[in-house]
Amino acid sequence: MLELNDVHTYYGSSHVLHGVTLRVEEGQVTTLLGRNGMGKTTTLRTIMGLTPARDGTIRFRGQSIMGSRPHRIARMGIGYVPEEREIFPNLTVVENLVMAARPKGSWNLARVFTLFPRLAERRRHWGSQLSGGEAQMLAIGRxxxxxxxxxxxxxxxxxxxxxxxxxxxxxxxxxxAEGISILLVDKNIKALIELADRHYIMTKGRTTFEGSSADLSDNLEKLKQTLAV
Ligand SMILES: Nc1ncnc2c1ncn2[C@@H]1O[C@H](COP(=O)(O)OP(=O)(O)O)[C@@H](O)[C@H]1O
Ligand SMILES: [Mg+2]
Known part of the structure; x- marks a missing residue:
């Protein structure tokens, strides 16, 4: 579904991703783990085209998305829940959701509210009035x-x-369960071992470990240093 091969990304002259190689298989949950500052957020921004890669290849559903603009990448079917959530504070919950809506798909307000009953209760609240948890639900719904x-x-x-x-x-x-594939950055290793199918660990801008939940679980002691758990 998604395949990154030896991807290099820079912020100006600062070389941050030094060869990221990873795959997300269709219908699977794949995690990207590692300590702070290792390049996880930059990897997601690179996939979205927000901080474009300078070298390597990125393919989504068999098509290169290297050099594509963020809105085009989103339209091809990649959704993004950013670290900072980026909810519009002066729009309501409903308005935040409708802003993002694209037709031709099964997701709509009703389905998002079924998934997050809490958001349904807050539907007329401003973005600025939401708690951290509600903002995260809204970012996922959006x-x-x-x-x-x-x-x-x-x-x-x-x-x-x-x-x-x-x-x-x-x-x-x-x-x-809806068949949407997920690339997940989080730090709760125990929960992720249960939830996810495959895992990558990043160290200084490179993917340095790849394995199944069983592999990660078996090597946890050895990997502690790279995970900061
Ligand atoms: N906008 C930026 N400009 C310059 N350097 C950045 C910027 N954002 C992140 N970095 C640097 O890139 C590296 C990777 O950061 P990041 O991808 O945010 O890591 P992580 O998400 O794993 O914590 C860090 O050294 C960080 O300081
Ligand atoms: Mg980050």
């Missing part, structure tokens, strides 16, 4: 309104209470 085949989620449960984290894990399971 990404679903773009009718994605692949969802990129950055720090999916960062800053959320254990209860809200569980809610996000539930939703990720339901989204996967």
């Amino acid at each position: 990404a679903l309104m773009t009718q994605p085949r692949l969802l990129l989620m950055d720090e999916a449960t960062e800053g959320l209470s254990p209860l809200l984290r569980k809610e996000i894990w539930r939703v990720i399971g339901e989204i996967r």
Whole structure:
């Protein structure tokens, strides 16, 4: 579904991604793990075309998306839940969702509200009035309104209470059950081992580990240093 091969990305003259190679298989949840500053967010931004790669290849559903503009990449079917959520504070929940909506797909307001009953209760609230958990639900709902085949989620449960984290894990399971593939950045290794199919660890701008949940689980002691757990 998504394939990155030896991808290099820079911020100005600062070389940040030094060869990222990873695959997301159709219908699977794949994680991108690693300590802070290792390049996880930059990898997602590179896939979206927000910080374009300078070298390597990126293919989505068999087609190169290297050099494509972010709106085009989104329209091809990649949804993005950014680390900072980026909710419009002066629009309501409904308006935030409708802004993102693309026709020709099964996701609509009703389905997002079924997935997140909490958002339905807050439908007329301003973006600025939402709690951290509600903002994250809205960011996920907004990404679903773009009718994605692949969802990129950055720090999916960062800053959320254990209860809200569980809610996000539930939703990720339901989204996967819909056949949407997911590339997930998060730090809750135990939950991710249960939830996800494959895992990558990034170290200093490179993917340095790739494996199944069983592989990750078996090597956790050895990998502690690269995961900061
Ligand atoms: N806008 C930027 N300009 C310059 N350097 C940046 C910028 N954003 C991130 N970086 C640097 O790129 C590296 C990777 O950052 P990032 O992708 O955010 O890592 P992670 O998401 O794994 O914490 C870090 O060294 C960070 O300081
Ligand atoms: Mg990050």
